[in-house]
Amino acid sequence: MPFAAAIDGTQIAYQVRGEGQPLVLLAGQSNDHTWWDPVRMDFEEQHQTISLDWRGTGSSGKPDEVYSTRAFAQDVVAVLDALGVNSAHIYGTSMGGRVAQWLAIDAPERVDRLVLGCTSPGAAHGYERSQEIRKALADPAKTDSVLLDLMYTPAWLANNAGPYYVLGDKTMPPYAKGRHLVASNRHDAWDGLPGITAPTLILHGTDDVFSPVANAELLAGRIPNARAELIEGARHAYFHEFREVASPAVLAFLGAAQDRA
Template sequence: MPFAPVTDAELYYEEHGTGFPVMMVAGLGGVGAYWNPQIEAFAQSYRVILHDHRGTGQSSRSKIAYSLEQMADDTLKLMDALDIEKAHLVGHSTGGAIAQILCVTHPDRIARPVMASTWTKADGFFRRCFEVRKELLLAAGADAYVKATPIFLHPSWWIRDNIEKLEKAEATVYGANPDIDIMASRIDALLAFDWTARLGEITHETLVLGVANDHLTPAYYSHELGTLIPNAEVMIMADGAHAASQTMPDEFNRIVLDFLREGSA
């Protein structure tokens, strides 16, 4: 199993395919396996790298105060460890927030960023969603939190049609003996994130991909990012909810791959 060193920790990662690197950065769950529906399609043309965030999956369970800035730094250090000078970055939700930070702080390391189902900063709606999820985690425990998560992430029809697959995947989302304190700290990191004042510094051609029925990071966030990032292209999928990359993978893959290929045309 490959692990890469970062500051006082190790990150589990996987590589698939060859070609120009694409860093695929997952959301709050943090597990690289989130991107399984994308691997085959992307690895046909690219060197695909995915990883478990620190505190999740098989990566180190560091007892730190988590932040989006720390997660962005871990992503950059993973690139350094793999001798990746520059890469496309496809970020989902929290991964999209990481993309915002890296596009501002290390613009030369990112080629074409994709910010999917992400947000600008916690407003009243976002704060209420994540405060409720944190309260559930602390009061009822990790199992209840994991079981409730698809209600926020997936459309009802997808849960109905994939309940057995979903329950099987839930058993490995956070690995054995999930650490509630780490999970709660990662939620706090999302609530503290706000780089809106610097989004105008992003000069990359950026794809902001939202979903019309995303009820965790509503499409109005995508439109706001499109306004604040000068060279952003906003696309809104009609269906798929927050985890559209899993629930509508063919459409998601086509949209993102078309955007990445435009950069090499």
């Protein structure tokens, strides 16, 4: 597996599949690249897909130090540099969407088109999950069952026994999980959002309470040249359960850039 060297020397594992214009896929909090496994093939005929294991996850280095969504964005740049990719489309979901915001703010020349899925601008200005959800997730014995209910509809779960790829990297050391949680909780890109220059698509499930759907219109109103599309009935893992809606929407948005090229 190839690695990129981050600014601080941490080794960031990355994965490349498919051919075409580069598309970077950014996973959720405490997850590695396998987050995208169920839907990655949807993009590979038209795009070279690039993913990475966040520091603290998968095969990447796991330093016990402060993590931040802004620093995670620097790790993405390190991967692009290692691949010799000057610019790419960026698709980030959940915490990956928070990282994608910083990437578009701090390195606009590296971002062609931006897709933000089931994410928010941060707790200071965005809409956060309820205290009841936070308390339920704090019980290790119930975390997976609570997450599944937040990610998928009961009907879908009844017909899909797994494996599930959105429940976090089980190999993560406890300190790294804590570092990821703090990084996501402290995210606040509000002041930088109006400076994003990349055309932006925002996707969100109407029934998402993990990252409340009100964040979609909030982001769309804050980012210039952005629009929101809501996926009816979807929860947090809209990109998986509702892939027949979500993936074509992303491909159409990204294809619009190629049509004008």
